[in-house]
Amino acid sequence: MTAAVDLAVTAPETVEPGGRRDGVAWRGLLVQPALIVVVAVAFVVWRSTATLTDAEARPLGWSALGGSILDHLQLVAVAAVVVLAVGIPLGVLLTRGPFRRASPLVLGVANTGQAAPAIGLFVLLATWLGFGFGSAVVALVLYSVLPVLRNTMVGLQGVDARLVEAGRGMGMSALAVLLRVELPLAVPVVLSGVRTALVLLVGTATLATFIDGGGLGLLITTGINLNLDTLLYSGALLVALLALAVDWVGRVVETLARPKGL
Amino acid sequence: MSETLTHAGDPAHDRTVSGVAIRLEGVTKRYPGQSEPAVDAVDLEIAAGETVMFVGPSGCGKTTLLKMLNRLIEPSGGKIFLGDEDVTGQDPDQLRRRIGYVIQAGGLFPHMTVGTNIGLVPGMLKWDRKRIAERIDELLDLVGLDPEVYRDRFPKELSGGQQQRVGVARALAADPPVLLMDEPFGAVDPITRQRLQDELLRIQEELGKTIVFVTHDFDEAVKLGDRIVVFDVGARVVQYDTPEAILAEPAEDYVADFVGAGATLKQLTLTRVGDTGLHTPVTAAAGEDSAAVVTRATAAGEQYVVVTDGRGRPISWPSVAELTRTTTVPATRDERLPVVGLRSTLNDALDTMLAASQGGVVVTGRRDAVAGVLVVEQVMAAIQSTRGETRG
């Protein structure tokens, strides 16, 4: 017999279990909130110690400031709910059988919505629907639905067709495959679209003030109109902080909601 | 061990049958915008409990025909019967829960654990949790994966071969009478493929499903099939017979071409390891006193000893000289140990020896226990004898 046997220990074929990447992701998520807190504290300290003129002090009063921020968040929240309620189901629909053909058209419209100058969109809608909160929300939705719609579609299209076939092949209904296979696998891409939309919303909601929609934009326009740089900078800083905070919350949710095993 | 030696080429041999017959009558598929049908009025009868292999050139309609069986593709005409039941008009989702479907790379859902993947169909059939959990463990055992280790892993934590095993387990979950497999082992390396084939043969021996298996590898068809269907364009059935008959008498030049010029060596694929006279080695359990084993081997005139684990499965194959240097037989598992099953072909055995750069293989039988060893000289002798036969 010529068999030569190697008794040396050879490492068994093992595949390392997942979970290693999570630590790195979480460390990255800690820098952003630290930065936000530092800048926010600095703003509060400055605001408490600086001597302000009357015209500056009124909009920068704690309650006025709090009101502006809440108004702003309310605009963002309402628009975001509509964006999700429209964007995700529409994205799902446009990747289903017969509706697939309509997707270039809808994407075209959404693209135009986003490419149009935001301020133009606001004014146009205001002349049509009237000034106020409602028009502002509609404009915001039109302006920010694209990332959600597009990422829902891209996320679903990115799911391996063989997995869909495997699901159907074992007797899952089309709906079951969508809910249990396609959507869960598309979650990371969809959520990153949602985060983009939210950040867009926070920034764009500053324009609502032009059509009496309220929000932090008021601080900025007042600052410009009355030539008060303190107001202008405060408004811009707060919007930036808000956008960063929303972005961070989005990232946390993405990390938590990412399906295990991917 | 006699039942494991029954030859797959003999469809009449008695074994467990849990499958049902499949009958196709004039099954046709026309894709929109194509002048010729992809599958043109195919009539075919597949007996219950048989493994039937679909072979033929790429694009000849094998996949289309297979997918019409579970209606992933709707036939444009014809009828399909499972047993005596016409399933052509049945609700496809219900039908598919009775037909296991295995695709390349297993098609496992990456975001679900191995256990969840396997439990999907039983879940759809409203089995209770306890029964599903038991079934998952039972199936993992069946495909040779330790439930404790693998149940809660995600697919990406498994090797390709292991994923494919889980794919088979998932397809068998609700004990369907029919299993459809579309080039399931096409994406794994040759040695893993051969192990998976052995595994499938063993499982089929135990279960007796009706299996329809698409492959482009004629050797695979010969090894696994009770019968082989050779197709030409439009899924025209050119020959439908046992592997032996097709190799011996190709129905047309077309089949002869397809089977290939290596048909003499193809006889190597027809000869099962279990059909040759295996050598019975001296075995030793890990942990045994080395001196006693060495004495035993020397008395038997052997230079090598097969070391087994607690369940009689081979783990290494040291020389007597190596053993004399130890006090107890080491329990170290040699990951490169060349192993084939009784139902592996001589071709597989040769491949395995070459891949491991060794002159022999350990052969395992029921429950993966040692059944003997096969050395390269025996394979050479078999080649010599078949060459003699075909020349004569």
Ligand SMILES: Nc1ncnc2c1ncn2[C@@H]1O[C@H](COP(=O)(O)OP(=O)(O)O)[C@@H](O)[C@H]1O
């Ligand atoms: N979805 C489809 N639409 C149109 N033509 C198809 C489709 N699927 C397969 N075909 C055509 O049908 C024929 C048979 O394909 P297929 O069944 O995949 O062959 P095989 O599995 O034997 O390689 C090929 O000519 C292929 O191009």
Ligand SMILES: [Mg+2]
């Ligand atoms: Mg194919």
